[in-house]
Amino acid sequence: MSEDSSSEITPNEGERLTEVVKDWSLAHGLTVRPPPAVIAAEADPAGILATAVPVTLFPSPFPRVCFDQGIAVQETYNELYASISQDEAFLAQVVKEIGDSDDFITELWKVHIRVKEEGYVQHKSLGLFRSDYMVHQDSKGSTPQIKQVEFNTIASSFGGLSSRTSSLHKFLASTEYPFLESPVGRGSWQLPDNDSATRLASGIKEAFIQYGPSSTSHPTCVVFLVQGGERNIFDQRHLEYELQRSGDVHIPVFRLPFSEVLEHTTLAEGSGRQLLYHPPQLPSHTFEVAVIYMRSGYGPSDYPNQSAWEGRYHLERSAAIKCPTVLTQVAGTKKVQQILATPETPSNPPILPRFVVAKDTVSLSNLKNTFTNIYPLDDSESGLKARKIAADPELCKGYVLKPQREGGGNNIYRSAIPPFLKSIPESHWPSYILMELITPPPVKNTILRNGKLEHGGVICELGIYGTCIWNQQSGEILHNKQAGYLLRTKGDQSEEGGVAAGFGCMDSCSLVDVVGGAI
Ligand code: ADP
């Protein structure tokens, strides 16, 4: 396809595609709860409405070499983060380096310490990961590569909607694009299969099986730990439905708001610490929780008071398999990513071999190839270099400053970095990392958002999902799989790409072969 098929559609075609995409999305659950900009919360008090998720009219061109690179490295990434999660001494050092100024990470770590003192009763751990990338080209004409934006170890979202977005674009490629006036859309589309919803659900199912039979008299279940008022609920529901669809074993799934953990769960009497869930709607039933899948608990707003922290502690010390544990959540901090990616110097020897078996040099170099420069802001050699960059009004334009937070909207970009750092005490700087901005080659597309078309330059971010189950104590990996992909696209004027936050939209990849370095 052309780099810009969407600019060539006529206004009538735009109208037609809008109708088709809107209806397909609603009919297939490519949906979210409507944002306040579309409908005020008061206008839908019973929560009966859904709206189509923002989506591109066409799949965006994406270099096949880059897509393959992301898929190929995912299982190594799963193994890497499983291994980091087991390295308590390393993570303790990470938390120390982040420092007390970050209350959230400090409190999170305290949860682990309390459980460690008492002893963990569950050694198996589930990771539903997503590694995010953008395309980078060293120079015009060179082979493009993917560079990692971040690695998510908690609440990696959009796997339920991304497989549907791929299906939408496949549908359009057979039913609509061939009839567009301009011939560009009629080329052959290389649209990779994407079964992220099924694969992520398989990871949860595998953990459910690994938990084993109930050891109380109660049937086992899976709990999705969620935020109240979640707008991206259908993304989560699709995983739940996939879990139910898997046929051979019936898995009861319950959605439990994070704020209600202490109200509706207890630990079984005795030393087993089985987590018991008492569904408020079924007062005569109790379930033993095999797996807790967290779609909440990743940021300070989920912990408004001490009782929320008690809730997290209560779950952490239970026998349920956690996705993720506190250790895995801490492994997913940007500080860990920075430590892995900080350029090597004589005083900063490579750390990767500590986690990935040294004999596996191919895996090691595949991982390294996805790193871009990330620096600490401490007083180490790299830290001092980063402080200079961050204070320089010109150099800072190529960087993003990140705190140890998840969920979007927390980063400080480019020229905003120097005044921001001046506004906080220097003693807090080490809780941030400074990362080089990745600048992907521009592509064009049209976004359908809230019924309106927005055409222009876009930036795409590829996420590759992975599922992994391992034993924290023995180090044994019990399950390790790549689990499909997400393509998120944003207007090229926007720094952040969050779909739910209203900046980005769903997309899928149209794989293109790179000829002479031109994308
Ligand atoms: P969060 O955990 O809040 O999602 P991210 O590190 O993913 O934080 O950053 C949010 C968004 O900011 C990304 O989705 C991406 O659009 C943009 N971004 C972050 N880091 C970079 C980078 N190094 N280069 C280019 N864009 C980036």
Ligand code: MG
């Ligand atoms: Mg992100």
